[in-house]
Amino acid sequence: MKGESGIKKGKLGENIRELGILIAFIVIIAFLMALSPDAFARPSNLINIVKQASINGILACGMMLVIISGGIDLSVGSTAALAGVMAAHFSHPGEYPLFVPIVIALIIGAAVGVVNGIGVAYGEIPPFIITLGTMTAVRGVSLIASGGAPVFNVSKPFEYVASGFLFGIPLLAVYFLIIVLISAFILTRTVFGRRVYTIGGNETAAKVSGINVRKMKIMVYTYAGMLAGFAGMLLASRTVSGSPTAGSGYELDAIAAVIIGGISMAGGAGKWYGTVIGALMIAVIGNGLDILGVSSHYQLIIKGAIIVFAVLIDIKSKSRNV
Amino acid sequence: MKTRKVLSIVLVLLMMTAILAACGGGAKEEPAAQEPKEFAFFISHMTNAFTIELSDAVKAKAAELGVNVTVNDGGKDAAKQISQIETTVNQGIDGIIIEPVSVDAIIPAVKAATEAGIPVVIVNQQISDPSAASAYVGVANKDGGALEMTKAVEDLGGKGNVAILLGPMGSDAQIGRSEGYKAVIDANPGVTVVFESTANWTTDEALKLVENWLQSGKEINAIVAQNDGMALGALKAVEDAKLQDKIKVYGLDATPDALAAVKEGRLAATVSQSTTTQGLEAMNTVYKLAMGETVEPELLVDFTLITSENVDEFL
Numbered sequence: 001m002k003g004e005s006g007i008k009k010g011k012l013g014e015n016i017r018e019l020g021i022l023i024a025f026i027v028i029i030a031f032l033m034a035l036s037p038d039a040f041a042r043p044s045n046l047i048n049i050v051k052q053a054s055i056n057g058i059l060a061c062g063m064m065l066v067i068i069s070g071g072i073d074l075s076v077g078s079t080a081a082l083a084g085v086m087a088a089h090f091s092h093p094g095e096y097p098l099f100v101p102i103v104i105a106l107i108i109g110a111a112v113g114v115v116n117g118i119g120v121a122y123g124e125i126p127p128f129i130i131t132l133g134t135m136t137a138v139r140g141v142s143l144i145a146s147g148g149a150p151v152f153n154v155s156k157p158f159e160y161v162a163s164g165f166l167f168g169i170p171l172l173a174v175y176f177l178i179i180v181l182i183s184a185f186i187l188t189r190t191v192f193g194r195r196v197y198t199i200g201g202n203e204t205a206a207k208v209s210g211i212n213v214r215k216m217k218i219m220v221y222t223y224a225g226m227l228a229g230f231a232g233m234l235l236a237s238r239t240v241s242g243s244p245t246a247g248s249g250y251e252l253d254a255i256a257a258v259i260i261g262g263i264s265m266a267g268g269a270g271k272w273y274g275t276v277i278g279a280l281m282i283a284v285i286g287n288g289l290d291i292l293g294v295s296s297h298y299q300l301i302i303k304g305a306i307i308v309f310a311v312l313i314d315i316k317s318k319s320r321n322v
Numbered sequence: 323m324k325t326r327k328v329l330s331i332v333l334v335l336l337m338m339t340a341i342l343a344a345c346g347g348g349a350k351e352e353p354a355a356q357e358p359k360e361f362a363f364f365i366s367h368m369t370n371a372f373t374i375e376l377s378d379a380v381k382a383k384a385a386e387l388g389v390n391v392t393v394n395d396g397g398k399d400a401a402k403q404i405s406q407i408e409t410t411v412n413q414g415i416d417g418i419i420i421e422p423v424s425v426d427a428i429i430p431a432v433k434a435a436t437e438a439g440i441p442v443v444i445v446n447q448q449i450s451d452p453s454a455a456s457a458y459v460g461v462a463n464k465d466g467g468a469l470e471m472t473k474a475v476e477d478l479g480g481k482g483n484v485a486i487l488l489g490p491m492g493s494d495a496q497i498g499r500s501e502g503y504k505a506v507i508d509a510n511p512g513v514t515v516v517f518e519s520t521a522n523w524t525t526d527e528a529l530k531l532v533e534n535w536l537q538s539g540k541e542i543n544a545i546v547a548q549n550d551g552m553a554l555g556a557l558k559a560v561e562d563a564k565l566q567d568k569i570k571v572y573g574l575d576a577t578p579d580a581l582a583a584v585k586e587g588r589l590a591a592t593v594s595q596s597t598t599t600q601g602l603e604a605m606n607t608v609y610k611l612a613m614g615e616t617v618e619p620e621l622l623v624d625f626t627l628i629t630s631e632n633v634d635e636f637l
Binding site for chain 2 (some may be wrong): 038039042044045048051070143147148149150152153163236238239240241243244245246248286287290291293295296297321
């Protein structure tokens with residue numbers, strides 16, 4: 001009986017965490033609506049917010065899998081930049097069909113992901129270190145590949161990829177939604193997903209129970225890398241240029257979205273919808289404060305405070321379960 | 323035991339010799355170099371068209387003069403740039419050009435260089451103690467800002483709402499250009515600044531910021547950005563919102579993509595800071611100083627306003 005109530009309390013504890021974040025989210029939205037009654041809640045602005053949450057949200061989906069598996073990936077920002085630069089190179093008007101820059105971006109992302117995965121799985125290098133290395137090196141490659149300056153002059157179809165609409169919904173939001181659904185499906189409905197949780201929760205137990213931990217890790221980092229490549233291509237399309245310095249700090253926003261969403265940095269736990277809330281919350285705050293004319297410096301302070309707060313909730317709810 | 327002792331003594335002696343040689347070696351390069359041959363250029367970063375153009379100009383002039391110049395990339399890090407300068411000064415060089423990461427932090431390194439008899443030319447962003455260096459070649463950012471804002475105000479007919487995109491707060495360019503903006507705006511009471519925020523020179527930050535400003539409900543008639551990278555981000559947001567006929571966008575730097583946008587009639591204007599001229603003149607000046615000539619302490623290069631009328635000259 002004690003065991004049963006222990007499990008119940010555990011589930012309740014997790015649900016309280018996600019509920020708490022949802023409540024915080026609603027409170028923040030209400031607050032911003034009150035401060036800018038005409039501007040904030042307008043449909044065009046809400047569409048704006050979702051558009052702005054999408055690229056970070058896509059990165060966060062990959063980051064979520066990595067973190068749940070017990071790792072971290074600092075290289076996604078640099079990977080996005082390299083993918084964006086190379087995609088821009090191949091999307092000048094009239095040169096290559098549209099699928100070429102998109103596929104190249106995905107391949108680049110996957111390649112960096114594989115390097116990270118092999119480093120973690122076979123080199124047994126701590127994820128923080130290997131991805132710090134790839135983050136730095138890939139940034140250098142982007143600078144070389146672009147000649148140091150943004151690659152511009154992209155075709156209209158390429159620009160449309162991130163700037164267009166589908167039945168009035170921004171395409172960026174459509175991609176975000178699709179990737180969220182794919183990631184959610186992987187985590188909740190597949191054996192692969194279950195094993196990702198296991199590896200993050202207790203790697204030794206995972207190994208002992210016959211899970212090919214090495215292969216799994218490579219796949220997880222490759223997934224995150226591919227999403228980073230995709231996001232980088234979208235960023236280049238959105239800014240109509242492939243900039244070697246783009247995506248700087250994007251890995252931190254992706255991590256923030258995952259953490260704010262209640263996913264534990266220790267790995268092995270967390271719900272996919274937390275990441276969606278986290279990504280939306282970051283975009284909502286940025287948008288609301290921009291409309292109010294609050295300087296980006298204060299915005300950084302607020303973002304930092306929210307991250308710390310979210311982690312505190314995570315730690316406290318865990319200790320209550322023990 | 324005994325071999326170990328002997329080995330350690332030998333090692334210590336070797337180390338001491340190496341250290342003494344290095345100390346002595348610092349002085350071995352210098353004076354009596356008949357023709358100045360070796361120069362070094364310290365640039366704050368090499369990640370946009372402006373810095374690349376500047377560096378290419380310096381190298382081109384060096385080639386023309388028949389001397390060597392090594393370009394050192396400071397990676398936007400003041401400490402790194404200081405180390406680079408100190409290392410070069412230590413090894414001996416005929417002259418150095420610095421485009422500073424920070425207008426304050428590098429002053430000690432500059433002083434160390436001039437005290438070692440090495441001429442120092444500062445380019446593009448003036449350090450806060452100009453007398454520490456031998457000469458300055460560059461622009462007065464205030465003039466560039468004023469030129470840009472004057473055009474914007476003119477196009478508005480002296481009345482309207484302006485949104486401003488700034489560079490990194492506290493950078494020399496941001497401070498100077500803002501000063502220029504302020505002077506023009508103060509002289510035109512019909513113009514109101516409705517938004518003013520930093521987008522750190524980057525296109526994607528500017529894009530997001532302007533997207534959100536356009537949602538605020540406040541009317542915006544012109545967006546003035548302190549560089550082209552941000553201007554192009556703002557332009558994309560304006561075009562996405564289909565407001566390009568209502569809002570004019572202005573930039574500064576005359577990068578290739580901005581010039582193309584001016585030519586296409588999308589960007590209202592940009593401003594050239596004659597980057598190439600700055601680079602050529604900086605190299606020329608440091609060469610003259612190394613040859614023992616005297617030069618003007620300050621050589622200011624003009625900004626040029628570029629609109630659809632004169633853009634073809636720059637393409």
